[in-house]
Amino acid sequence: MTSPIAPDLPATGRMPIKPRAGVWRRLFKRPLALIGLVIVAVVVAGAILAPWLTGYDPNEQMFDGLTLEGAPLPPNASFWLGTDLLGRDLLTRILFGARTSLIIGIVANGVALLIGTLVGVTAGYFRGWIGGALMRFTDLMMAFPALLLAICLAAVLQPSLWIVAMVIALVNWVQTARVIYTETSSLAEREFIDAERTIGASAPRILFRHILPHLLPTIIVWGTLGISTTVLLEATLSYLGIGVQPPTASWGNIIFENQTYFQAAPWLVFFPGAAILALALAFNLIGDALRDILDPTQRGRA
Amino acid sequence: MSKGAGNKRTGVFVPAVSVTAGPVLEISGLTVSVRGEDGERPVVSDLSLTLARGETLCIAGESGSGKSMTALAIMQLLPQPAARIESGTIRLRDIDRGGIDLAGLDERRMRRIRGDRIAMIFQEPMTSLNPVLSIGRQLVESIEAHTDLSRADARRRAIEALKAVRIPEAESRLKQFPHELSGGMRQRVMIAMALALKPDVLIADEPTTALDVTVQGEVLELLRDLQREHGTSVILITHDMGVVAEMADRVVIMRHGRMVEEGTAADIFARPQADYTRELLAAVPRIGTGVGRQKSAEQKSVEAEMPGSVAVVNDLHVHFDLRGGFFGQVNRRVHAVEGISFSIAPHETLALVGESGCGKSTTAKALAGLVPYYGDIVIGGRNLAGLGRDQRKAVRRDVQMIFQDPYASLDPRMRVGDLVAEPLLIHGIASKEERSQLVAALFERVGLSADQMELYPHEFSGGQRQRICIARALALKPKLIIADESVSALDVSVQARVLDLLKELQREFGIAYLFISHDMAVVENISDRVAVMYLGQIVEMGTRDQVFSNPRHPYTKRLIEAVPVPDPARRRPRFARLDQEIPSPTRKIGEEPPKLALKDLGNGHLVAVS
Numbered sequence: 001m002t003s004p005i006a007p008d009l010p011a012t013g014r015m016p017i018k019p020r021a022g023v024w025r026r027l028f029k030r031p032l033a034l035i036g037l038v039i040v041a042v043v044v045a046g047a048i049l050a051p052w053l054t055g056y057d058p059n060e061q062m063f064d065g066l067t068l069e070g071a072p073l074p075p076n077a078s079f080w081l082g083t084d085l086l087g088r089d090l091l092t093r094i095l096f097g098a099r100t101s102l103i104i105g106i107v108a109n110g111v112a113l114l115i116g117t118l119v120g121v122t123a124g125y126f127r128g129w130i131g132g133a134l135m136r137f138t139d140l141m142m143a144f145p146a147l148l149l150a151i152c153l154a155a156v157l158q159p160s161l162w163i164v165a166m167v168i169a170l171v172n173w174v175q176t177a178r179v180i181y182t183e184t185s186s187l188a189e190r191e192f193i194d195a196e197r198t199i200g201a202s203a204p205r206i207l208f209r210h211i212l213p214h215l216l217p218t219i220i221v222w223g224t225l226g227i228s229t230t231v232l233l234e235a236t237l238s239y240l241g242i243g244v245q246p247p248t249a250s251w252g253n254i255i256f257e258n259q260t261y262f263q264a265a266p267w268l269v270f271f272p273g274a275a276i277l278a279l280a281l282a283f284n285l286i287g288d289a290l291r292d293i294l295d296p297t298q299r300g301r302a
Numbered sequence: 303m304s305k306g307a308g309n310k311r312t313g314v315f316v317p318a319v320s321v322t323a324g325p326v327l328e329i330s331g332l333t334v335s336v337r338g339e340d341g342e343r344p345v346v347s348d349l350s351l352t353l354a355r356g357e358t359l360c361i362a363g364e365s366g367s368g369k370s371m372t373a374l375a376i377m378q379l380l381p382q383p384a385a386r387i388e389s390g391t392i393r394l395r396d397i398d399r400g401g402i403d404l405a406g407l408d409e410r411r412m413r414r415i416r417g418d419r420i421a422m423i424f425q426e427p428m429t430s431l432n433p434v435l436s437i438g439r440q441l442v443e444s445i446e447a448h449t450d451l452s453r454a455d456a457r458r459r460a461i462e463a464l465k466a467v468r469i470p471e472a473e474s475r476l477k478q479f480p481h482e483l484s485g486g487m488r489q490r491v492m493i494a495m496a497l498a499l500k501p502d503v504l505i506a507d508e509p510t511t512a513l514d515v516t517v518q519g520e521v522l523e524l525l526r527d528l529q530r531e532h533g534t535s536v537i538l539i540t541h542d543m544g545v546v547a548e549m550a551d552r553v554v555i556m557r558h559g560r561m562v563e564e565g566t567a568a569d570i571f572a573r574p575q576a577d578y579t580r581e582l583l584a585a586v587p588r589i590g591t592g593v594g595r596q597k598s599a600e601q602k603s604v605e606a607e608m609p610g611s612v613a614v615v616n617d618l619h620v621h622f623d624l625r626g627g628f629f630g631q632v633n634r635r636v637h638a639v640e641g642i643s644f645s646i647a648p649h650e651t652l653a654l655v656g657e658s659g660c661g662k663s664t665t666a667k668a669l670a671g672l673v674p675y676y677g678d679i680v681i682g683g684r685n686l687a688g689l690g691r692d693q694r695k696a697v698r699r700d701v702q703m704i705f706q707d708p709y710a711s712l713d714p715r716m717r718v719g720d721l722v723a724e725p726l727l728i729h730g731i732a733s734k735e736e737r738s739q740l741v742a743a744l745f746e747r748v749g750l751s752a753d754q755m756e757l758y759p760h761e762f763s764g765g766q767r768q769r770i771c772i773a774r775a776l777a778l779k780p781k782l783i784i785a786d787e788s789v790s791a792l793d794v795s796v797q798a799r800v801l802d803l804l805k806e807l808q809r810e811f812g813i814a815y816l817f818i819s820h821d822m823a824v825v826e827n828i829s830d831r832v833a834v835m836y837l838g839q840i841v842e843m844g845t846r847d848q849v850f851s852n853p854r855h856p857y858t859k860r861l862i863e864a865v866p867v868p869d870p871a872r873r874r875p876r877f878a879r880l881d882q883e884i885p886s887p888t889r890k891i892g893e894e895p896p897k898l899a900l901k902d903l904g905n906g907h908l909v910a911v912s
Contacts, residue, residue, distance in 0.1 A: 191706075192714075
């Protein structure tokens with residue numbers, strides 16, 4: 001049946017089915033997504049360019065950074081965001097802290113998301129003993145106090161930023177796996193998945209081409225929620241002496257160091273807190289826009 | 303012929319209440335609009351109709367005709383905040399006094415009218431009953447809400463209502479929950495609930511569409527009887543012209559939110575005025591018209607027995623284990639398919655008919671490799687049981703499936719072009735360039751255009767989507783296509799065109815079909831041979847003529863009899879009711895269902911002997 005019809009259809013040769021193009025362009029067209037992108041870009045640029053942006057060293061305890069009574073300075077002309085209890089410039093510390101926090105919030109959180117999704121999808125689609133074993137393991141991880149596990153892991157291994165990132169990834173995938181599992185198992189019952197199986201689609205094909213795209217909204221939501229939790233988890237670990245060691249700055253440990261002085265020096269908690277909020281919000285905005293852009297059923301509805 | 307003369311009725315249907323008592327409901331100039339992304343769009347435009355006392359008015363039309371929106375507008379239950387009544391009045395009249403305009407009524411007063419004076423029953427009885435409350439409680443509460451009866455009296459009224467809809471052992475049923483009842487029973491409970499308060503008007507929105515055809519017959523007859531007893535006016539909304547012919551005094555045909563035609567049932571069916579009505583009636587499948595295929599049928603039945611069959615199913619069993627008890631051990635088993643055998647020859651259409659739960663879809667799934675089975679499935683001469691994974695995949699290429707719901711069986715996140723190309727890709731057929739040409743050709747073949755390949759499934763209508771599914775099934779040039787209720791979800795006119803397409807494709811490519819349906823009229827139209835299934839077993843099998851003109855098994859007779867005839871002049875005599883529920887295929891472990899033996903009545907006409 002191929003030969004006779006090929007000549008009458010020159011049009012199709014000229015317009016092959018395109019892959020999804022212009023995601024970036026469409027992202028730029030959305031004001032909210034654009035705001036998100038700008039915030040992320042500013043944070044990343046700040047982290048990279050930190051040594052050159054302010055004239056201070058993040059760990060230098062300056063004499064003129066404290067009042068005569070030894071109290072930290074509120075924001076002023078020379079220290080834009082004020083100084084901390086030891087007379088260090090807060091802006092510089094936040095910029096340097098962005099390096100740590102970005103690694104934790106994006107890399108550790110991303111790895112956690114990846115593990116959670118893989119475990120959830122596999123368990124949800126295959127069920128049987130594979131699914132059972134994976135989910136019981138997930139339950140076990142859930143029942144285990146995350147902090148205790150993190151402390152054990154970090155104590156066994158040498159404390160360093162990357163170890164902290166790994167520890168966070170290893171304890172944070174559990175909730176994602178649970179949610180993805182539930183969603184996958186209901187997706188796997190849908191008729192179009194049956195339809196795929198009747199045309200002979202392999203399990204990986206069904207999982208990655210047909211189930212994963214439907215999980216995207218959930219993954220995006222969990223990913224953005226995870227940013228703030230992981231950044232704060234890092235601070236907790238640092239506070240317990242397992243994470244990033246002082247004097248290295250991270251957003252989480254700036255908050256932790258200063259939270260008891262919240263009433264006397266609110267800027268010390270407010271600015272790093274605002275930074276975490278802005279980063280999480282930025283990813284949330286981008287995530288929302290991506291979800292809409294990547295969902296074809298939202299398009300062409302006019 | 304004057305409207306509402308009340309003497310034009312034929313057959314058994316004679317209402318006790320005269321239709322001349324004046325209208326109970328008057329709708330004039332009703333316009334309902336729905337706000338979408340592109341502004342407001344009218345879904346019902348300038349509709350005017352009247353409903354006389356004791357009359358049954360059928361509003362018929364295809365999906366999107368605005369018939370359900372009209373019902374919701376009367377009930378003031380339009381989806382908020384998107385839809386609203388733009389203009390027009392809906393006047394509910396009392397017998398002596400004037401009436402009230404429902405369109406301008408506030409929610410508090412409307413609530414008193416709903417249920418009490420206008421009641422509504424919906425298509426899906428499971429979703430309109432609360433699953434966590436017993437039916438007794440739901441009935442009693444709705445009676446209490448509208449009357450000042452005491453609880454005991456309300457309970458008595460509820461039992462009366464259940465008895466009125468002929469639910470056996472009404473008193474003990476009060477304690478049951480919706481999931482413990484079958485679909486037909488649930489719909490009866492809904493009717494009982496609607497009629498318990500003796501409303502003036504009953505609106506029934508596709509009340510039997512989700513029910514099996516024999517159950518549909520019972521429910522329709524029940525509605526008719528109750529209406530005769532209470533003198534209730536009924537607005538029956540349906541897409542099924544057979545139901546219209548069966549039930550209606552007067553008919554309103556709607557399309558795109560407008561009334562196309564209005565008249566008595568006899569007039570509409572005998573002398574349709576509007577072109578659209580004529581088209582609609584022409585598209586309705588009727589039993590006794592599937593004569594086009596008759597000639598070849600005899601020779602086909604012989605062919606089917608030859609080794610050239612594309613698919614042979616021998617003693618197929620499918621069981622599902624149910625776990626229960628404290629340790630979750632298997633304690634019961636659903637005998638979904640219980641030892642069926644058939645074969646399908648090239649160019650042949652074998653129809654598998656039966657009601658829900660009879661195992662016809664499970665048979666299809668076993669053939670398509672979706673459920674584990676016992677027994678033999680031989681496709682193209684190769685028994686699937688003895689093959690490895692790759693070989694099985696290769697053999698499965700020859701069997702493709704088209705599902706019931708075209709909205710659910712296409713991945714909504716894929717372009718339809720990719721979806722149709724996918725089988726080719728999976729089986730490594732053709733290069734990328736050739737694939738897109740093949741897909742374009744398939745699109746054209748099923749009546750779509752190649753430019754539409756870039757679109758997503760939601761951008762198509764139901765009929766178009768089913769065409770995409772067909773194109774997808776055709777892509778691998780299968781020898782057998784399993785069509786599982788593939789046209790049931792479509793409007794009649796679309797259904798007719800899709801059936802034509804299937805027939806054309808069969809002529810062109812010599813595909814065999816396993817056509818699974820509950821709709822006897824459609825089956826008679828398309829099939830060469832018919833197998834009737836009941837409780838997982840085949841009770842009768844033969845050529846279409848053998849089964850339809852000479853049905854031998856009581857169940858087959860019942861199925862054929864239950865189909866509403868789209869002709870008001872040929873209303874059926876009273877329909878024999880099944881008083882007990884259809885037995886369940888679920889059995890305890892070790893308790894095997896009795897096996898039916900099939901006896902050949904000659905020329906391959908097999909009937910179960912009991």
